[in-house]
Amino acid sequence: xxxxxxxxxxxxxxxxxxxxxxxxxxxxxxxxxxxxxxxxxxxxxxxxxxxxxxxxxxxxxxxxxxxxxxxxxxxxxxxxxxxxxxxxxxxxxxxxxxxxxxxxxxxxxxxxxxxxxxxxxxxxxxxxxxxxxxxxxxxxxxx
Numbered sequence: 001x002x003x004x005x006x007x008x009x010x011x012x013x014x015x016x017x018x019x020x021x022x023x024x025x026x027x028x029x030x031x032x033x034x035x036x037x038x039x040x041x042x043x044x045x046x047x048x049x050x051x052x053x054x055x056x057x058x059x060x061x062x063x064x065x066x067x068x069x070x071x072x073x074x075x076x077x078x079x080x081x082x083x084x085x086x087x088x089x090x091x092x093x094x095x096x097x098x099x100x101x102x103x104x105x106x107x108x109x110x111x112x113x114x115x116x117x118x119x120x121x122x123x124x125x126x127x128x129x130x131x132x133x134x135x136x137x138x139x140x141x142x143x
Contacts, residue, residue, distance in 0.1 A: 005073045008065045012079035015058050019086035022051050026093040033100045 025048050032040040066072070072080075 008076050011062050015083050018051050018055050022090050030097050
């Protein structure tokens with residue numbers, strides 16, 4: 001039984017290591033998003049996918065081992081708690097990154113709209129028809 005618990009603890013320790021690596025990658029991803037460095041994001045995404053696949057494989061192995069184990073020792077329970085906390089932390093960081101990426105995308109779209117002369121504002125008149133404000137910056141250029 002002790003060997004079984006040791007095997008579970010070993011796999012959970014590996015999972016903790018992978019989750020810590022993903023947390024660090026998520027920090028790097030947020031930095032890349034904030035500084036608008038797209039070239040680093042592709043590599044980070046590939047590393048995240050690789051780590052997530054490793055975590056999934058380990059998780060399946062741990063589930064099988066835990067289901068065959070009648071009594072968990074304190075170390076295993078502690079590691080399971082640590083894995084769950086790290087997973088929750090990674091999910092929060094991922095949500096923050098998704099929001100930051102969305103905001104960056106919106107700001108790029110707004111800049112593009114200004115540069116191509118898209119209407120700067122849309123409102124509705126009393127009849128419900130769309131009234132678009134003219135963007136005078138681009139329309140009056142004679143370059």
